Amino acid sequence: MIDRAIQSGVSRLFLPNIDRESILPMLDLAQKFPENCFPMMGVHPCSIGENYEEELAIAEDWLQKASFCAIGEIGIDLYWDKTFLKQQQIAFAQQIDWAKARNLPIVIHSRNAFQECYEIVKEKQDGTLKGVFHCFSDGIREADLVLGLGGFMLGIGGVVTFKNSGLDAVVRHVGIEHLVLETDAPYLAPVPFRGKRNESAYIVHICRQVAEFKNMMPQDVAKATTENSKRLFGC
Numbered sequence: 001m002i003d004r005a006i007q008s009g010v011s012r013l014f015l016p017n018i019d020r021e022s023i024l025p026m027l028d029l030a031q032k033f034p035e036n037c038f039p040m041m042g043v044h045p046c047s048i049g050e051n052y053e054e055e056l057a058i059a060e061d062w063l064q065k066a067s068f069c070a071i072g073e074i075g076i077d078l079y080w081d082k083t084f085l086k087q088q089q090i091a092f093a094q095q096i097d098w099a100k101a102r103n104l105p106i107v108i109h110s111r112n113a114f115q116e117c118y119e120i121v122k123e124k125q126d127g128t129l130k131g132v133f134h135c136f137s138d139g140i141r142e143a144d145l146v147l148g149l150g151g152f153m154l155g156i157g158g159v160v161t162f163k164n165s166g167l168d169a170v171v172r173h174v175g176i177e178h179l180v181l182e183t184d185a186p187y188l189a190p191v192p193f194r195g196k197r198n199e200s201a202y203i204v205h206i207c208r209q210v211a212e213f214k215n216m217m218p219q220d221v222a223k224a225t226t227e228n229s230k231r232l233f234g235c
């Protein structure tokens with residue numbers, strides 16, 4: 001899969017952590033492809049439950065032991081249930097503090113929880129915080145709020161290729177300097193692979209769609225969004 005990505009011209013893959021289970025496989029992959037795979041550390045909101053303090057302690061311990069390009073994925077997910085909203089809010093705020101202390105960007109997972117995420121980021125933004133709202137799927141109003149925070153970009157994934165996603169309006173509205181491309185593999189495969197297992201090579205389909213909406217050449221979108229990611233992640 002990584003070989004196919006590299007052959008397609010996709011050479012920089014950002015690996016989000018989920019919870020204690022994903023850490024070793026992620027680091028193993030990053031070690032095999034040190035030029036291409038950049039791991040993050042954090043606890044995903046869907047892995048925040050009763051024992052969230054233990055999950056956070058494990059992630060924080062890894063931050064001392066290894067080097068990571070970002071704190072992520074972190075955020076709030078209210079899609080399945082709201083039982084642990086309070087814990088998700090506490091964990092999100094705490095992990096943002098880790099990012100600030102280490103001058104790392106954050107990669108935010110927000111699902112059915114834009115307002116909840118936004119409020120915490122806004123409160124924490126002191127001019128030093130930067131990051132990406134990954135797989136952004138809200139509207140123009142929310143996009144403007146994100147850009148108003150300063151230091152934040154919108155991560156555009158396969159949903160942009162779905163009919164009636166509403167993302168065409170957002171992509172047309174926002175300057176290319178505020179966008180980064182992503183796959184969210186193995187989820188959210190772009191058309192023509194919708195519903196199948198997603199992989200990094202498919203980002204070319206996302207790039208093509210963004211180029212069409214922005215009336216740009218795909219190679220110019222690729223160049224601009226790659227530069228944006230370098231500026232954001234510093235690698």
Ligand SMILES: [Zn+2]
Binds near residue numbers: 073108109110134135
């Ligand atoms: Zn996510």
